[in-house]
Amino acid sequence: MSTRPLGFHFGVRRPWFHITRVCRYWRTVALNFxxxxxxxxxxxxxxxxxxxxxxxxxxxxxxxxxxxxxxLKLDMLAVTLNEMDRIKTxxxxxxxxxxxxxxxxxxxxxxxxxLHTIHVEYVADSWSAPVVFALPVKFLGDDxxxxxxxxxxxxxxxxxxxxxxxxxxxxxxxxxxxxAVKHPFGSISEQQETSPGMYSTDFFKALENMPLLEVxxxxxxLPHSIPRDAPxxxxxxxxxxxxxxxxxxxxxxxxxxxxxxxxxxxxxxxVMQQISGISFRTLxxxxxxxxxxxxxxxxxxxxxxxxxxRAIPTSTSxxxxxxxxxxxxxxVITGARRVVDAALPIFPIDMLExxxxxxxxGVYDAKHFISDYAxxxxxxxxxxxxxxxxxxxxxxxxxxxxxQHVNTLQESDDHGQLDVLPxxxxxxxxxxxxxxxxxxxxxxxxxxxxxxxxxxGVEKLRLSVCDNLTKSMVxxxxxxxxxxxxxxxxxxxxxxxxxxxxxxxx
Numbered sequence: 001m002s003t004r005p006l007g008f009h010f011g012v013r014r015p016w017f018h019i020t021r022v023c024r025y026w027r028t029v030a031l032n033f034x035x036x037x038x039x040x041x042x043x044x045x046x047x048x049x050x051x052x053x054x055x056x057x058x059x060x061x062x063x064x065x066x067x068x069x070x071x072l073k074l075d076m077l078a079v080t081l082n083e084m085d086r087i088k089t090x091x092x093x094x095x096x097x098x099x100x101x102x103x104x105x106x107x108x109x110x111x112x113x114x115l116h117t118i119h120v121e122y123v124a125d126s127w128s129a130p131v132v133f134a135l136p137v138k139f140l141g142d143d144x145x146x147x148x149x150x151x152x153x154x155x156x157x158x159x160x161x162x163x164x165x166x167x168x169x170x171x172x173x174x175x176x177x178x179x180a181v182k183h184p185f186g187s188i189s190e191q192q193e194t195s196p197g198m199y200s201t202d203f204f205k206a207l208e209n210m211p212l213l214e215v216x217x218x219x220x221x222l223p224h225s226i227p228r229d230a231p232x233x234x235x236x237x238x239x240x241x242x243x244x245x246x247x248x249x250x251x252x253x254x255x256x257x258x259x260x261x262x263x264x265x266x267x268x269x270x271v272m273q274q275i276s277g278i279s280f281r282t283l284x285x286x287x288x289x290x291x292x293x294x295x296x297x298x299x300x301x302x303x304x305x306x307x308x309x310r311a312i313p314t315s316t317s318x319x320x321x322x323x324x325x326x327x328x329x330x331x332v333i334t335g336a337r338r339v340v341d342a343a344l345p346i347f348p349i350d351m352l353e354x355x356x357x358x359x360x361x362g363v364y365d366a367k368h369f370i371s372d373y374a375x376x377x378x379x380x381x382x383x384x385x386x387x388x389x390x391x392x393x394x395x396x397x398x399x400x401x402x403x404q405h406v407n408t409l410q411e412s413d414d415h416g417q418l419d420v421l422p423x424x425x426x427x428x429x430x431x432x433x434x435x436x437x438x439x440x441x442x443x444x445x446x447x448x449x450x451x452x453x454x455x456x457g458v459e460k461l462r463l464s465v466c467d468n469l470t471k472s473m474v475x476x477x478x479x480x481x482x483x484x485x486x487x488x489x490x491x492x493x494x495x496x497x498x499x500x501x502x503x504x505x506x
Contacts, residue, residue, distance in 0.1 A: 034056070038051075038059065040055075042077055048079075049076060052079065056086075060088060061089040062090045065093055077100060077101065081107055089115075090108070090117070091119040092105065095122070095124070096124045109138040110141045118151070120153070134156045135156060143164065145167075151176075152175045161202035161206040162206075166206045166210055168211060171212050171213060171214045171237075174217040176218075176219040176220075177221050208231075211235065211237075213238055215239070216235070217241070279302060281302060281351055281353045281354065282352070283355050284298070285357050286356070286357070295325060297323065297325045298323070298344075352379060352382060353382065354382070356386040356388070357386070358391075359389045359391040383424060383425045384425070385424055390433070392442065397445075399421065425460065427460070428463075428464065429463050429466055430464040431465050432466045433467040434473065435468035443469070443473040459481070461481045463485070464486075
C-alpha cells in the first residue's frame with residue numbers, strides 16, 4: 001500500500017491510495033472511508049461513477065493528466081458537473097484536440113463555493129489550432145470565494161486583470177504564456193492602438209487586490225509598458241516571484257522580475273526594500289550562460305561562504321541571502337554595465353569585506369562590465385578581492401589607474417576619493433589567462449600594481465588555475481606581497497592539467 005499526497009503540481013501521480021488484494025475486512029473499511037474515493041479515475045467509467053458516489057459528501061479533486069489523456073474515458077467528466085458544489089480542486093491538461101475537456105471547461109460557468117485550486121494547461125497540437133485557449137466569459141461564475149491557487153498556461157481570461165477571480169484570498173497565482181504565443185490580450189500593436197496605459201493600470205490594481213500572495217509567477221503576460229511612477233504594491237507574504245518578458249528577466253533570489261533597461265531603477269528600488277536591514281560581508285558578481293541565454297548575476301551573503309573563491313560559488317556551504325539575476329535571450333549582451341551600475345548601489349556595503357568579480361567565460365568585453373573605477377571607489381572596506389576570467393584585465397587596469405593617480409596627487413584633497421579598495425589585503429586571480437590575445441601582458445601589469453601598493457598592506461596573492469603563468473612570473477610578485485599562493489597550474493595539453501596546490505612563502 002502506498003500513498004502520494006495531493007500537491008499543487010500533480011504530474012501524473014494520483015493522490016489516492018493504491019491497494020491490491022485486500023481482505024474482506026479491509027474492503028469494508030475502504031468502502032466506508034470516503035476520502036479514498038475523492039479523486040475519480042476517469043480511465044474506468046464504472047469506477048469513476050462508484051467513486052463519485054462513495055466519496056459523498058466530501059469535496060472532489062478533478063484531475064486529468066496530459067500524458068494519459070488518450071487512455072481516459074472522459075464521458076464521465078461531464079457527470080461531475082452535477083457535483084459542482086463538491087469540487088475543491090480542478091487540474092486539467094488539455095490540447096486543441098481534446099474536445100471533451102474543452103466542453104467541460106466551457107461549462108464551468110457556475111459559482112464553485114468550495115473551489116480551492118484551479119489548474120488549466122493548454123497545448124496546441126496542430127499548426128491550425130488556436131495557440132491560446134479562451135476560458136469562458138463567466139468562468140467559475142466569476143465567483144469562487146474560497147479560491148486560493150490559480151495556475152493558467154496558454155489560457156486567456158476574458159476580463160484579463162479585471163477578472164473577479166483575482167481576489168483577496170488568492171495566495172498563489174501562476175499565469176504562463178509561451179514566449180512564441182500571441183499575447184492573451186491581443187497583439188502588442190493592438191494593445192498600443194487601443195489604450196497603452198490600460199493594461200498597466202489594471203495590472204497594478206489586480207496585484208493590489210491580492211494582498212495575501214505568497215507565489216506570483218507571470219511569464220510573458222506582463223504589460224508592455226510600465227510607467228516610472230507606477231504605484232508600489234505591498235505584498236508582505238510574497239516568498240516567490242517570477243516575472244518574465246520576451247526581452248529579458250531579472251531574478252531576485254527565488255524571485256524573478258521582468259524589466260526593460262529603462263525599468264531597472266524602480267525594480268531595484270523594490271529589491272532594496274526586500275533586503276533592507278541585512279549587513280552583507282560578501283558580494284559575488286559574474287556572468288550567466290545557458291543554452292539560449294546570457295546574463296549577469298549578483299549574489300550577497302551576510303557572512304563569507306567557504307567556496308567563495310570558486311569561479312562560480314555553488315553556495316553549498318551557505319545559501320546566498322540575496323541573488324539578483326538579469327538574463328537576455330540571445331548571444332549578444334549590450335546592457336551588462338547598466339545592470340551592474342544599477343544593482344551595485346542597492347547593496348549595503350558598510351561591512352562588505354569580500355568582493356568576487358567572476359566574468360570568466362569570455363563572452364563579455366570587459367568594458368561592458370565597468371569602464372572606469374568609479375563604482376569600486378565606494379568599496380572602502382573590501383579586504384579580499386577575487387577576480388575570475390577576462391575581466392581581470394579591466395579590474396587590474398582600474399586598480400592600477402587609481403594607484404597612478406594617487407601617487408601623482410599625494411597632496412590633493414581628492415586623494416581619498418581616487419584610491420580604490422584602500423583596505424585590500426588579499427588578491428586572488430582564478431581561471432585567468434595571463435597572455436590573453438588582444439590584451440596587454442597581465443604579469444607585468446600585476447607586478448606594477450603590487451609594487452604601487454607595497455605600503456598599503458597587500459598581504460596575500462593567490463593564483464589558481466591560471467593559463468600562461470610561469471614560475472618566473474610568480475617569483476616577480478614575491479617582493480611586493482607578504483605571501484604568494486600558487487597551485488603550480490601548467491597545462492600539459494588541452495585536456496590534461498596538473499593542479500597541485502603549493503604555498504610559496506615570500
